Amino acid sequence: MQLTVEFGGGLELLCDSVKIHSVNVDVPNGEEKLTMGDFLMWVSKNLIKERPEMFIKGDTVRPGVLVLVNDCDWELTGQLETTLEEQDVVVFISTLHGG
Amino acid sequence: MEHKGPDGAAIRREIESLKATKADIESQISSLEARLRDMNLGTEAVSINGSCPLTSAVDVSLRHGLSPDMIHRYSRHLLLPSFGVEAQSNLLKASILVVGAGGLGSPALLYLASCGVGRLGIVDNDVVELNNMHRQIIHTEAYIGQPKVESAAEACRAVNSTIQIVKHKEALRTSNALKIMSQYDIVVDATDNAPSRYMISDCCVLLGKPLVSGAALGLEGQLTVYNYKGGPCYRCLFPTPPPTTACQRCSDSGVLGVVPGIIGCLQALEAIKIASSVGEPLSGRMLLFDALSARIRIVKIRGKSSECAACGETTRFTVEQFQNFDYEKFTQSPMVASPPKLNLLPQDSRISGIEYSKIVKDGEAHILVDVRPEHHFRIVSLPNSLNVPLSALENRVSEISLAMKEIEGQNGKGASLFVICRRGNDSQRAVQYLQKVGFTSAKDIVGGIEGWAGEVDPSFPAY
Numbered sequence: 001m002q003l004t005v006e007f008g009g010g011l012e013l014l015c016d017s018v019k020i021h022s023v024n025v026d027v028p029n030g031e032e033k034l035t036m037g038d039f040l041m042w043v044s045k046n047l048i049k050e051r052p053e054m055f056i057k058g059d060t061v062r063p064g065v066l067v068l069v070n071d072c073d074w075e076l077t078g079q080l081e082t083t084l085e086e087q088d089v090v091v092f093i094s095t096l097h098g099g
Numbered sequence: 100m101e102h103k104g105p106d107g108a109a110i111r112r113e114i115e116s117l118k119a120t121k122a123d124i125e126s127q128i129s130s131l132e133a134r135l136r137d138m139n140l141g142t143e144a145v146s147i148n149g150s151c152p153l154t155s156a157v158d159v160s161l162r163h164g165l166s167p168d169m170i171h172r173y174s175r176h177l178l179l180p181s182f183g184v185e186a187q188s189n190l191l192k193a194s195i196l197v198v199g200a201g202g203l204g205s206p207a208l209l210y211l212a213s214c215g216v217g218r219l220g221i222v223d224n225d226v227v228e229l230n231n232m233h234r235q236i237i238h239t240e241a242y243i244g245q246p247k248v249e250s251a252a253e254a255c256r257a258v259n260s261t262i263q264i265v266k267h268k269e270a271l272r273t274s275n276a277l278k279i280m281s282q283y284d285i286v287v288d289a290t291d292n293a294p295s296r297y298m299i300s301d302c303c304v305l306l307g308k309p310l311v312s313g314a315a316l317g318l319e320g321q322l323t324v325y326n327y328k329g330g331p332c333y334r335c336l337f338p339t340p341p342p343t344t345a346c347q348r349c350s351d352s353g354v355l356g357v358v359p360g361i362i363g364c365l366q367a368l369e370a371i372k373i374a375s376s377v378g379e380p381l382s383g384r385m386l387l388f389d390a391l392s393a394r395i396r397i398v399k400i401r402g403k404s405s406e407c408a409a410c411g412e413t414t415r416f417t418v419e420q421f422q423n424f425d426y427e428k429f430t431q432s433p434m435v436a437s438p439p440k441l442n443l444l445p446q447d448s449r450i451s452g453i454e455y456s457k458i459v460k461d462g463e464a465h466i467l468v469d470v471r472p473e474h475h476f477r478i479v480s481l482p483n484s485l486n487v488p489l490s491a492l493e494n495r496v497s498e499i500s501l502a503m504k505e506i507e508g509q510n511g512k513g514a515s516l517f518v519i520c521r522r523g524n525d526s527q528r529a530v531q532y533l534q535k536v537g538f539t540s541a542k543d544i545v546g547g548i549e550g551w552a553g554e555v556d557p558s559f560p561a562y
């Protein structure tokens with residue numbers, strides 16, 4: 001499945017400062033669909049190069065990270081249960097505090 | 100003009116004569132203009148005094164509360180069909196509080212003052228510094244060392260002397276937040292740290308005020324409106340604070356000046372929309388700005404959470420809870436943007452900048468390792484220092500061993516190992532590691548490069 005992943009708000013520093021990644025992810029064996037839960041694990045295994053604790057906490061993202069699926073907060077689409085489809089765009093963005 | 104052409108003297112005479120005529124005409128124009136002005140002023144004076152009830156055109160304009168001066172000043176707003184007289188009158192009656200007169204607050208305050216917000220409050224407890232100037236455009240060099248609140252208020256007054264400007268020269272805390280914020284209709288969060296953001300949002304929930312929240316760091320900015328007409332608050336979105344390592348400061352990570360400028364302008368815009376009841380405020384949505392790729396993305400965010408600790412239906416914060424809440428403990432970070440001062444090493448593993456300067460002067464054999472990131476090292480560094488960034492220390496420790504062997508070979512005796520960083524925190528972490536891997540006599544320089552500039556060499560650039 002072809003997906004686009006984007007990192008922002010400093011999270012890109014965890015993956016060699018590359019913000020936009022075009023990726024190909026397989027639906028897990030024995031499953032019919034790819035969920036955000038599966039994808040999150042895939043991202044932390046394949047894209048995150050350092051300090052994984054700055055991205056993941058338990059089975060979800062760490063506090064202060066907004067997850068957007070096609071420009072919509074994943075809280076509105078089912079969080080870890082959100083089903084991903086071909087060409088979807090997933091954004092991970094760390095909240096900023098500076099001014 | 101004649102074929103032969105006049106000589107230079109004749110041309111000069113003609114120029115002088117034309118100039119004289121020009122001056123005469125200009126003086127006649129000025130005198131006529133002055134007569135016209137007097138005539139106009141006369142009519143206005145009559146209408147303002149109300150002694151001439153038949154001048155209906157002027158009366159109509161006064162009914163909405165805009166004086167002739169206001170009509171002139173805000174005419175470009177009044178000419179906008181979607182803004183007009185009504186929205187401008189709303190603005191003139193509105194009160195807005197801007198918390199923070201820094202990178203975000205600078206443009207926000209200037210626009211809010213110039214657009215005619217009736218009462219504009221400024222909260223800040225900092226002083227203007229030279230390294231603020233690249234982004235905090237409300238301040239001028241003449242104000243360096245003086246309170247930002249004074250500088251910002253003066254700049255606002257200079258662009259609009261007709262509005263009320265209120266200075267709150269104090270840090271916003273749970274002890275004064277309710278009192279200050281309750282005096283305004285709308286709050287603009289232009290602060291620079293996580294605990295202040297939670298506190299301001301909670302206080303807005305308690306007081307039922309809309310909050311225009313902006314943030315900027317590096318080359319990115321974020322903007323949204325909280326607690327507006329049933330929309331989410333800051334805690335609905337971020338119920339748990341992020342780890343402190345995820346809360347970067349402009350003074351550590353840097354910021355391109357124009358980036359907070361853009362977000363601050365957008366904050367002014369959202370505040371103006373709410374105050375004037377025009378348009379759709381950015382509630383339930385968030386604007387994400389990426390300067391490098393020149394992209395603005397507006398995303399849909401979650402609504403109000405029924406379980407929110409601040410605004411939830413059954414879990415609503417009380418005034419007492421708010422006043423006793425320790426925001427710095429909650430977020431594990433301070434409200435003032437001052438860097439932490441760690442004390443990880445025993446005294447005999449540390450030396451002062453002055454002591455180190457003596458070692459250099461006496462020519463004692465040593466290696467100085469600078470553990471700052473490479474781009475910091477490129478700004479300025481001490482002579483003969485070896486740059487091994489803390490993040491790469493583990494992989495590059497052999498470079499230090501090599502340098503030590505080399506200098507010991509040259510001198511035929513032992514050499515000391517010193518570590519420096521920007522402020523004296525990372526250097527302690529580095530010494531802890533170096534002592535663990537065998538450099539038992541490694542010492543760090545207290546206060547780092549900043550301390551060196553302060554104690555030893557005042558001409559050394561501070562950044």
